[in-house]
Every structure is written in structure tokens, then in C-alpha cells.
Amino acid sequence: MNQALRLGVAGLGTVGASLLQLTQRHADELALRCGRPVVVTAVTARDRFRDRGVDLSAVAWYDDPISLAQSPDIDVFVELMGGADGSAADSVRAALDAGKHVVTANKALLAKHGTELARRAEQNSVSLNFEAAAAGGIPIIKTLRESLAGNRVGRVYGILNGTCNYILTRMEREGIAFDVCLAEAQRLGYAEADPTFDVDGFDTAHKLALLTAIAFGTEINADAIYVEGIRSISTADIEAADELGYRIKLLGVATRTESGIEQRVHPTMVPKSSPIARVDGVTNAVAVEADFVGRLVLSGPGAGGDATASAVMSDIADLARGDVVGTFGRPAHTLKPYQQAVMRSHAGGYYIRLAVYDRPGAFASIAKRMAENNISLESIVQRRRAPKADAPEHPQPQAPQPVMLITYETTESQVKEALDRITADGHIAEKPQMIRIEQLA
Structure with missing residues (x-):
């Protein structure tokens, strides 16, 4: 059988501990599926003496994640510490620059530095994998x-x-x-x-x-x-x-x-x-x-330790087999600059809830503001709040009443402009609630 793939794991929290348990419990199956053994040879964490339910007696301990990332005794640096900057970012950069593959579950790190790290991985001919960083155990x-x-x-x-x-x-x-x-x-x-x-x-x-x-x-x-x-x-x-x-x-x-x-x-x-x-x-x-x-x-x-560890292992298994894919599915240098689109309309429109003062002219004013912004209303529902037991039979004229509006298809900017004007008119008692409606099949 081929030489073992050696892992250095930084972070032994819920996910890190689950990953160690997985590698020990399924060692034989992993070796068969990956074509080589997959072993954790070194780790680092904040607390060396905490009981994590796994045997670390044969595993080297590093006090510094950067030293672990640069160690000649590992092939893959597994970053499970979390955080967008600090030790997580520094150690991932160190691993990539040292020619180590990196597997991470750190969405915050990638959301902030992902493009840069993907280019760094490409420059050093190594992989940066992150299946566990989005949607846990879902591939x-x-x-x-x-x-x-x-x-x-x-x-x-x-x-x-x-x-x-x-x-x-x-x-x-x-x-x-x-x-x-x-x-x-x-x-x-x-x-x-x-x-x-x-x-x-x-x-x-x-x-x-x-x-x-x-x-x-x-x-x-x-x-x-x-x-x-x-x-x-x-x-x-x-x-x-x-x-x-x-x-x-x-x-x-x-x-x-x-x-x-x-x-x-x-x-x-x-x-x-x-x-x-x-x-x-x-x-x-x-x-x-x-x-x-x-x-x-x-x-x-x-989420959860086991589900996330499963996703981490799927990335490790790819590396063990020699399956190398671009971080974002294509060469990092070909990623296009991000061009932001204007917020567009949504099929089905918007749900809007207003707390409207029950007084003459309020509803007419609201309808006028909607029309001014070319917003067509599919339905209007007014629900009078049930009076308290000791309240008068009829609500006070100024008491705000909940009103629900459903619009036809329109744009984000038109709805927000209409609601800003309605708020400025003083006919509502609190900030409007707006929820988009998506007509998903």
C-alpha cells in the first residue's frame, strides 16, 4: 500500500475531536477507499490536557499552529480553529507557502481572504479545500x-x-x-x-x-x-x-x-x-x-461535530487519492472581478406589515404612496387587535392597527421608497416590516 497521508490538525474542539475519532474508528476503511492510510501525526490546540475522548499518545503536540503548518512531518494542514484573521489566517498562509495542502472548515476566513488564499495555493501547486465551510455535511x-x-x-x-x-x-x-x-x-x-x-x-x-x-x-x-x-x-x-x-x-x-x-x-x-x-x-x-x-x-x-468532520474527511480523501481541483473549480487567476447587480424584482412581490393609526386619511395616504412608486397591491388585510377585557367597546381612534399588504411584482427600490414616504407621513406607529416573496417551484 502507498505511503500514509499525514495530517496536522489545528484545533481540537467539537469538529477536531470528531475528525480524530473518525480517522481512528474508520482507519481500515479509509485506507481501502483512499488507496493509502490516512493518519493524524500532529496536532495543536489551546489546552493540551483537556480530555477529548481520543488517544493522542502517538501524536506529536505543537504549541504553535504556524510551526505545525510548516512541519516537515505533515502533508496536509487541517485548520479547524476558526476566525477570519490571527492564528487561523497566519497558519494557513504558512502551510500553503511551505507546500502543504490545506483543508479548512473556516467560512469566515475564506469569506474575507478566500481569493488571496486560492491564488497563493495555486502559486505553490497545492490545494485549498473547504467542503465543510458551507452547509456542514451537505456536499x-x-x-x-x-x-x-x-x-x-x-x-x-x-x-x-x-x-x-x-x-x-x-x-x-x-x-x-x-x-x-x-x-x-x-x-x-x-x-x-x-x-x-x-x-x-x-x-x-x-x-x-x-x-x-x-x-x-x-x-x-x-x-x-x-x-x-x-x-x-x-x-x-x-x-x-x-x-x-x-x-x-x-x-x-x-x-x-x-x-x-x-x-x-x-x-x-x-x-x-x-x-x-x-x-x-x-x-x-x-x-x-x-x-x-x-x-x-x-x-x-x-452543523455538528460529526457532520462537519465527515465533510472535512471528504476533502482529505480527495488529496489522498491525488484528486486536485482548483479551489473554486477553476484556476484562481481566472476568477472574474465581482460585479454587483442592482437588487431586482421578485416574482410574487412583497409582504408588508404596517401598524397604522386608525384615523381618517391614513389608508388613502398609504395607497397614494404605493401608487406614486408604481406598486400595485394584490391584497390588503386589516386586522383589528382584540380589545382588552376592561377596554371600551370600540378601540381608541389613534390606536395603531395591523395592516398587511401583498404587492404584485415590483423592485426593492420602489418598495423602500414608498415605505420611507409612508413613515415620513406619520401614519404608522413603528418601522414597517417587509418580507420578500419567492415563487420557488
């Missing part, structure tokens, strides 16, 4: 980079964050508020103590940036992504979506247009009949629309 990177090499991709979209999907699923099923769901997700370990990165959409944006680069052959530009999280979603929005035949999901969407690439992350109403609508809990799903294959939908675990 979406390989699908885009290799399986769909004969296709021209038009759109990539999906549920890329399990925390947000878990929260929205519970809000729908149990009718409980966002804050309550978030607290429960934190208690169960689905959300961090500081959930900003997840619930405000930045995690999804980083993953989308990577998928965009592969799908459309562009340089990474995570800063160009329009990002909106799920904090503003209320039970009223969930209920309205249900009545209209939709479910609300946080989607990352990248679309090829005539004017450039459109990237956006935001809550979206999707038809209940669409495959993406039926993805619940912490599960992820990614759909790809391409000219020859049509639409593919892949779903599965988007």
Missing part, C-alpha cells in the same frame, strides 16, 4: 465545483443556518415569540451566548459568498451581500404567511443577472409546496438551478 461544494462542471449555473439559494431555521420552525409550530425561541436555542446549544452572527444573517452571508464564487467564477465579495436577519419576524408574520400559503425561511440567494451578480440574505416567504419550505429544525438545504441539469436540492445536517 454542496463538490456538487458545484465538480459534478456540475458541464452546467452554467443561474441561481443558488438555500437555508444555510440551522439556528435561524430552528427558531423559525418553533415560532411557526408553537406560536411563540422570537425571543423565547432564541433563549431555548441557546439553552440547547443551537445558538451561541452572543447569537448576532447567526440570527443577524452574517453566518449565512459568509457561506453564500463561497457558493457564489464557485457557481459564477467570481472573486469573493462578502461585503457586497445585502444582509438582513430574523430578529424582526413576529408571530403575526408567521401566521400571515401560513394563511397565504407560505412559510418564512432565512434564505441566502445568489443570482446571475445581465448586470452582474445579485447576492442577498433575508427572511423570505416561500410556497409551502416548495422543497425548501419543508426543511425544518436545524437542517440545512441548498438548491442549484443550472441549464442542463435543471434544479437540484440537497438537504442534510448543516
